[in-house]
Amino acid sequence: MFYNLIMVFTTVSSPKRRHFRRNLFLKICLGVFLFLWALTLINTTNLGNWFMENTLVIIFLAGLIVSYKKFQFSNLSYLLITVYLCLHIYGAMHTYALNPFGFWLQDTFHLARNHYDRIVHFSFGFMLAYPMRDYFKNWFGWPNWVCWVLPCEITLSFGAMYELVEWAVADIFFPSMGGDYLGSQGDIWDAQKDMGLAFLGAILIMIIASALKKMLGK
Secondary structure, eight states: OHHHHHHGGGGGGOOOOOOGGGOHHHHHHHHHHHHHHHHHHHHOSOHHHHHHHHHHHHHHHHHHHHTTTTOOOOHHHHHHHHHHHHHHHHHHHHOGGGOHHHHHHHHHTTOSSOOHHHHHHHHHHHHHHHHHHHHIIIIIOOOHHHHHHHHHHHHHHHHHHHHHHHHHIIIIIOHHHHHHHHOOTTOTTHHHHHHHHHHHHHHHHHHHHHHHHHHTTO
8 A cells, every 4th residue: 555655656757647537536636626716716805816816727727728638647746736726726715914724823833924825835846846847757758857857947937937927916017906915924035935935845846756766666
């Protein structure tokens, strides 16, 4: 059983995939996400922020759907993507700065701020770097070292790009709602910390996946 659990981490090495109609695991992931997504919309405390935060989610999902006939990720990759998206939409439901779980962490551990946004930024690297490796390895067939290093570099680049998008939304396009969307909570180094955590998450998952790959001799 433990071996089968570990084996899921090596799926990136195999291009074999199940079609959606025969992939019960993927159907479950999609069903769970859509159910939670609907709940966040129904229970959101800030509808304008919900739509802003979910714009990129819609674009991302559309990309996965359109490209599905040409490329299917491994089940592990889809699981990681689902977990990340669920974390993100839960943050969007109340805004990141006012997230209830973040307040619980703040009160329990006597933290200076609501750190839910930090969790999601770290998860961006930790949850999405592996699917990037999956894509680079099985679609492009790039060398192993490129597939290990490039996801970390792209995570850092995407992190910087997202901070620029946040600035544009908060200062240029929607200044009336920008404060809620930005969620810096008075931290002047918020952008740098967010990028750093995402980069750290990507490096960490690459180290874990590489170690498991060596353990299994894959």
